[in-house]
Amino acid sequence: MHLYIHIPFCRQACHYCDFHFSTNTKNKRAIVEAIAKEIVLRKDYLDSNNIETIYFGGGTPSLLDTSELDLLLNTIYSNFTVNPTAEITLEANPDDLDPQKLVQLKNAGINRLSIGIQSFHEPHLKFLNRVHDAYEAGSCVKIAQDAGINNISIDLIYAIPAPDHSILNLDMQKAFDLDVSHISAYCLTIEPQTAFGSWLKKKKIKPIDEEFAAQQFEILIAGLSEKGYEQYEISNFARNAQYSNHNSAYWKQRPYLGVGPSAHSYNRVSREYNISNNAQYLSAIQQNTIPSTIEILSAADQTNEYLLTGLRTKWGCELSTLEQLSGYQFQERNRAEISEMAQKGWLYTDNGTILLTRAGKLFADRLASELFID
Ligand code: SF4
CATH class of the missing domain: 1.10.10.920 (Arc Repressor Mutant, subunit A)
Known part of the structure; x- marks a missing residue:
């Protein structure tokens, strides 16, 4: 089985993001304790007790401190049998990754990082309202590799408005120079409940140019393929078959358990959606109730x-x-x-x-x- 853990906190809201997160971290410890409790409450959700992959997503899981990460991992190890070769991924933002943090993550058992770089170009990072700067975008991968984590994926965003494709080409070149095994490339989309969505409504920004986006996607596919990255899913490229085993399980309709606010679960019969509200999630779990809705799948x-x-x-x-x-x-x-x-x-x-x-x-x-x- 596969386990997803949603950490619903971020330092600041990126202008394009409609995932579930809060920038108020006052309740972070309490939510982590609630997630640990949910893991115990739902340990029999799937028939199998054997974990093949664990994925800390968010939000920003790299905001977890060592004791919070240990609490979650110890709870998992006490309630499930984790395959010794399990892929254990943590999504991280570049600004959280310093040498000490990387050693802590490695010691905790994290063996794969998915780093939200998005771009190496300072004006684009500012436009997206990312916390990190271009220097951190470039240095964090090296720091992770030096700490001995070599299974690294980076996220890039394309179709960011620009006069031509030169910045995308530079972003790709920087990504190649970092020698990562996996790249996820996502098209910038404007979702209604985001800062970009509200600016679009007020005509402060223009919609994404579809023709420009299609050209950039073609450039990415060609460039990545030339460097040996296989497009094994529309937005995901891997070298030497270093696929994301966790995400591949979703795409292959394998059952998984998702814990934390807004997490989803799937058991071949139904999908279950946890509430996307930190306070309500916390209060329900404290009363031993899973705050979720279930959709039976035909x-x-x-x-x-x-x-x-x-x-x-x-x-x-x-x-x-x-x-x-x-x-x-x-x-x-x-x-x-x-x-x-x-x-x-x-x-x-x-x-x-x-x-x-x-x-x-x-x-x-x-x-x-x-x-x-x-
Ligand atoms: S893109 Fe990531 S870091 Fe930015 S707000 Fe969304 S979840 Fe948080």
């Missing part, structure tokens, strides 16, 4: 989710899994759509698996939705 829901996530990956969607999920002979049912997409060079089937071509991946979500069932 066979069609599960099939469509698998199409949406699977087609974004290099593993595609297995026809046998589709049949298992919904009982449908998928290829028969979607024969017309599949053959039309194949003719356009967007999709192909290989060895009982539906896969998208590089061209098809540019609009994977739309192609998946055309294959959905009711």
Whole structure:
């Protein structure tokens, strides 16, 4: 099984972010204790007790101090069997990573870092309202490598408004120089409940230029591929098969338990959504209640989710899994759509698996939705 832990605190709000977090850290210790309690309350959520991956996401998990991280990891180790080779990832922001912190993280058992660099260009970092500066963006990876953590992923954001593609090219070059094994590249999107969303409404900023975004995505795919990074999911690139095992489990519809405010869980039958409110989460857990809503998934829901996530990956969607999920002979049912997409060079089937071509991946979500069932 796979375990996700949501740490709902950040130093400041990035202008584009609509994840669940609070910049008021007054209750950080109390929330961490509540998450530890939730781990115990939900230890039987899945049939399996064996943990293959642990992922500290957020928010900003690198805000946890040593005792908070130890409390969570000790609770996990006392209630589950953690595979000795388990991938244990922590999302970190560059401004939190100094040599001492890195040694603490390594000693605690963190063996993979996902660092939110986003850009190495100072004006872009300011535009996004990131806490870190360009120097920290460049130095944090080296500090982590020196501390002996070599399984490092960095996040980059593309389609940040710019006169041309030169800054993206510089960002890519800096990323290559750092010699990281994994890069996640996300398109800047403007969500309604964010500072950018409110500025867009007031016409203080322009919408993201879709043509510019598509060009930047193509530049990224070509540049990363030339340097040996395999695009194993639309937004994720890895060298030497150093994939994110945790995220790959989501895309392959593997069951997982998510704890903490706003975390989701999936057990093949339903999805469960924890409340996205720190105070209400805390009060419910203190009364031994899990503050969540449950959505029972129909066979069609599960099939469509698998199409949406699977087609974004290099593993595609297995026809046998589709049949298992919904009982449908998928290829028969979607024969017309599949053959039309194949003719356009967007999709192909290989060895009982539906896969998208590089061209098809540019609009994977739309192609998946055309294959959905009711
Ligand atoms: S992008 Fe990350 S650091 Fe910024 S507000 Fe969102 S969760 Fe916090």
